[in-house]
Amino acid sequence: MSEKKFEKLEKKVAKLNEEEIEIPEVLPAIAMRSNVVVYPNTVVPFYVGREKSLYALEDSMENYNQLLFVVNQKDPKIEAPKEFDLFKVGTVVKIMQIGKLPDGTFKVLVEGISRAQWTKSVEGKYFKFQLKLLKSRYRKTKRLLALMRVVRDEMQKYIQYSRKLPTEALMFLEDMEDPDVFADLAASICPGTLEEKQQLLEILHPAERLEKILKLISKETELLEIEHQLDQKVKQRIEKSQKEYFLREKLRVIREELGGEEDAEIKELEEKIENGDLPKYVKEKARFELRRLEKMSPYSPEANVIRNYLDWILNLPWNVKTEEINDLSVARKVLEKHHFGLEEPKQRILEFLATRSVSKTMKAPIICFVGPPGVGKTSLGRSIAEALGRKFLRMSLGGLRDEAEIRGHRRTYVGALPGRIIQLIRKAGVKNPVLLLDEIDKMGISFQGDPASALLEVLDPEQNKDFVDLYLELPFDLSQVLFITTANTLYNIPEPLKDRMEIIEIPSYTNLEKFHIAKDYIIPRIFDELNFEKKKIIFRSDSIKKIISEYTLEPGVRELERKIRSIVRKSILEISEGKEKVIVTPKKVKEYIGPPRIKDENQLDAPTIGVSTGLAWAAYGGTTLFIESTFFPGKGRLILTGKLGDVMKESAQISFSLTKKICGEEYSEFFERNDLHIHVPEGAVPKDGPSAGITIVTSLVSSVKKIPVDNNIAMSGEITLRGRVLPVGGIKEKVLAAYRKGIKKIILPYLNRYDIEKIPDEVRKNIEFVFVNDIYEVLKEALVCEDKECGISKNNL
Template identity: 50%
Template sequence: MPIIKQTDIPFLPLRGMLVFPKMVLHIDVGRERSMAALEQSLLEDSKVFLGSQRDIAVEKPEREDLYDIGTLAEVKQTVKLPNGTMRVLIEGIGRARLEALHEGTGYDTVDIEVLDEEEEKDLEQEALMRTLLEQFKKYSKLSKKVTAETFESVSDITEAGRLADMVAANLPLKVAGKQEVLEILDVNERLEWLISRLLNEQEVLGLEKKINERVKEAMERTQKEFYLREQMKAIQTELGDSDGKGGEVAELREQILEADMPNHIMSVALRELDRYERLPAAAAESGVIRSYIDWLLVLPWTDATEDRLDINRAERILDRDHTGLESVKERVLEYLAVRQMTKSLRGPILCLSGPPGVGKTSLARSIAESLGRKFVRISLGGVRDESEIRGHRRTYVGAMPGRIIQGMKKAGTINPVFLLDEIDKMSNDFRGDPSSAMLEVLDPEQNHDFSDHYIEEPYDLSNVLFIATANDLGSIPGPLRDRMEIITIAGYTELEKQEIARNHLYPKQLEEHGLTKSQLRITDEAILHIIRFYTREAGVRSLERQFASIARKAVKRIVSGKNKRVTVNPKTVEEMLGKPKFRYGMAERENQIGVATGLAYTTVGGDTLQIEVALSEGKGKLILTGKLGDVMKESAQTALSYVRSHAGELGIDPAFIDETDIHIHVPEGAVPKDGPSAGITIATALVSALTKKPVRREVGMTGEITLRGRVLPIGGLKEKTLSAHRAGLTTLIIPADNERDIDDIPDSVREDLTFHLVHSAAEVLAHALKEA
């Protein structure tokens, strides 16, 4: 390729465009130095060098701002425009390499090397030209930018270099792409580059066509749906239903979009709404879908109350609402303290265990108030269907969510205090095991995506503070019990009951019966008299009923005009409540032979049991009555075997084994009784009956006995001790291993009792029997 050098050629820099050789086109020029260069070229030989800028923002380009290869062109015509710019008709002559740029006084000049192309046609070049034309033809059919006339003019070109330049000029290439073509000096290489580019452009245009077809189809479908909806509205209007289902659907759609629910839940709701819209109003499934959408809308998905983590305030609320229960209140305050420190502790699963009437439910309500959370209570008593917890599947008639989701709807927030009342009363049958369903609810590792059969979408329960209540932990399955932190509420002492009655029960009954303190006055002595002679319970529910009975009688007297005010004291209690129901004081009025007082633990708290032994002539037969359970029967047999094997040591004639029938009875025969802790009581009553030594009437005892006479530890010592204190006992015999449990007993009770810690039955007998 011959090279011709030229110097001092006027220079016209181009921004955002490029001129190929043999091209003729108009260019608008606005820069003063560029217009001066054009005018100078007309004064000489009309030659001008066209070089493209790398950056169009540069106003006065330097050498490094320009590409190396440009186009030598001839100025054919110039026209001054009214706006001060110049329009020039220009024709490209050939490629040229920029050697130097000179800055003149009015315009710039360049030194260039003109690169003259030599056409040497061969078979390869001929094949490349044909391929290029064939691909350009295919491209022109796909592209709307290349007209048939343009293709015809290009196909008439016989020079390979010019053909390549003309094809490149008609491709949608950016300046950098066209510059790349301009800089390819080898003609065959230029042809190959363009063929490759044309193939790529055809593929892009094919994809664009498919995309446009899909968009067009979607638009047509949307327009069709809009048209059909408008037709439906018109039909509904003709039928007299001005709003129709369309108005309802539009309202529901707006509610869904405005609801603060997760994106995946919103997509489910919108999908179901589309199904609802397509179904006839009379279709059975239409009502099911509508109910489902309503549930998705009313459930709280993100709304939460802000926790009030003020420990002092919480302590004041708990003390105000509850007397005693120090260990429970301490645990709640510990939870608040940790929550305040970490800001991220998940709610623990607390289980308040204790007899009825000790304030388990009201304590949970106070916890909610102290936290500033919403409170929700559901009762699980008698629940035996798994769907009560997990909900019914929507295929069933009358399907609805389970009680957990219903409770969350009632709360309206994602972090309420949720009370699962009477969790020990759940049972199972052929409809499933609800306690197994509760495992997912109460497991912090699983309940962040709790699955309800009705809702079907995962629901987050991890922010809920669950509190369960139970009377009997023994009836709760092991896996479920393992997920809960058990807090035992044994019951109230006599002093605590007085405080509760004075500060809570009495004012409450006054308010419920429309009385004032001046109209009904109950003295402290009367309160104590009611506690001792009219109630015998661990809680205060029965005590509250006695106060309600007094209030009703007082209202009757005031309304009838008999009294303007009523005062209740120990002397008038019997007039209001009738004869005393219980005997306060010693379990027995005098020491008895063959009768021992045992301590029992029941689902309603502690209680005392009188175990009686009667001897009669016979053949060594053992009779057990009193509706005893298997464990208690075995304890009686163990106690008898101990007495038989130690008869000599105990001063008992061994012949009684074959000559005496033994009848062991536990009064209140209609009440079921079971457990091993009556072992030493039965043994004591047996020895008393056989030795004719009376049992001390002030002594109560509890403990399991072995064949060797060892005394094993028992449970529920606090509850049993409180019952002994209520019954008026002053001395308790307990297993030595239960010494650690004495600290749980209130100080006011411990001060009135004497504890004997024993290891063997011999020690029990030494403390319990009175020498004849």
């Protein structure tokens, strides 16, 4: 375009701006390839450079009274767009001003007049469209006015946070009352993509347009508000950091002016490192961490981590030991002082101490006390510590699931600490305490690791000389720690862990042992704890025996101690109210702690058909249980109840098959026409194990042949399909349980005959033991019948 032609256009623009606007049906068009969308009632500048657009601009000025149709391209990257590359809806604008730029392009300032939709293209060397004007029809309702107010408020927030728009833009909105014009002005400054802005142009009703605008502005304002909050936080942290740096530098300068005094904390730590009785590798690690601490700010989080770490490694007893007592007579007295009975465990402990006194280089074995609750496992560990003159510490492993409790946490974690083993050793202040690991059979496994596997390194004498805690990252010698573990059962302890321990079984107490424990140990200890005169409360021997036999059936003495404490409290109350002395008689026992808890239902009154007495063994000790069976018309099914485990269910299946074999063909029709129901009472208590085999067979044969079972007999043994009786475990606990409940005869497998030697003489004298090889011998002893053979043929086996 020539200079003369451009000057003519400028003059024509100035002249036409003063004339009234009439929009023709056909107008030249410019395809906009920027993200700017021109709305009616707004003034927008844009640049024109493409040849087709310049022709359209010239045609608009010469033939169409400065009127022009602007429409956006769908893809701004297209250099030479066709009709299908354009949106259908655009804006009829009036050219307000034209200016030529040095690069040959033109800057055009236009005012939006009306929305329009092109319906047909007119052929030519530039875009020219036949247009259909789009007018919005609406009523000025209260809802529309409310929308205007909400958009105005939201726009104010947006302008405040964005900092991209001048506040003058808000003034136009404040003064505008026409909803249509207001919506167009708001759309022109509303953020959004090209598609979203085009949608606003295509929406005719101002209410719908304002709703869309509100949605877009609210979304952008929310993001800007979050950015503003983040900026504020960052600014505050920077200011705080700068302030701390300034104060630290000022403090450093003041110290230099005062004579360059060293930091007292650093100096104290350095003295501990150099003067402490620490191994060489520990000192080197401590010096390295101290140099790191000197270089960093004393207020930084990492400095606090280093301080804690130095505190741990400098206060551990790396070379501090307790002098051990090697006098076996002292050890024997200590064990006798605190424990009645337990001859075998005491003997094993003394043998262990004697061996240690001979060989100073012997690695400490890991002792594991196994027995039911309340038999004195923990107190035996405490007695060993007293006998050796060592410090005693206890750590409960019950429910432990996190491997870090043993190995410690790495220092990278927040709140990291060494494992509990190292914590207890620091608490003891010596490297050779007696450490009791209680309830080792009750550890668990979770996603946090397997603590039992972590204990292998701790308890293995070959490995624990250089035990590395993950927090310390330094080897600590645990070989001089005397580890003692306790468990209720062995089968819950992992085999690799069990292999590293020396098992000492602690049996249940007999009633006679409980009597002596109560009389000579529990009652005097209670009076000593209460600092009370023993003469004012006198326990008669028959009263103690009554408590043992009628109120407790436990393998240990915890419940017995609770009952005695309850009686002592009630006696002290009577003395406080004026009574001079209390003599605890059997009548007083019932008055103080109520009627007996243990009654005769633990044993049958007379021989009963289909009910046999079995012996069971669990973590809490031995017990007796009844096996009940009955037949009734049916289809030969087997029904099992009583919360039985899988192994016990299998025993019942084997017993059912064996019973059919024992009874012979004459009972085959009986089994086909009747259902069998086997029940083990106390249905809420889980029961499992193979040792009830012979008890179930006895009950079934009794039910089939209608022969009662001797109520004074209890039995335990695994059964095979051929009728052989196999050995079982827990004989001592089972026999003691039977003895406590008044059983006179016990049937056991022949291969268990040597286990009887471990049973106290008091029990063996009062019980008759029958050892059997097959089920025929069991039935011969257990069934009460006139015929010695009870109608059972051994040929059927």
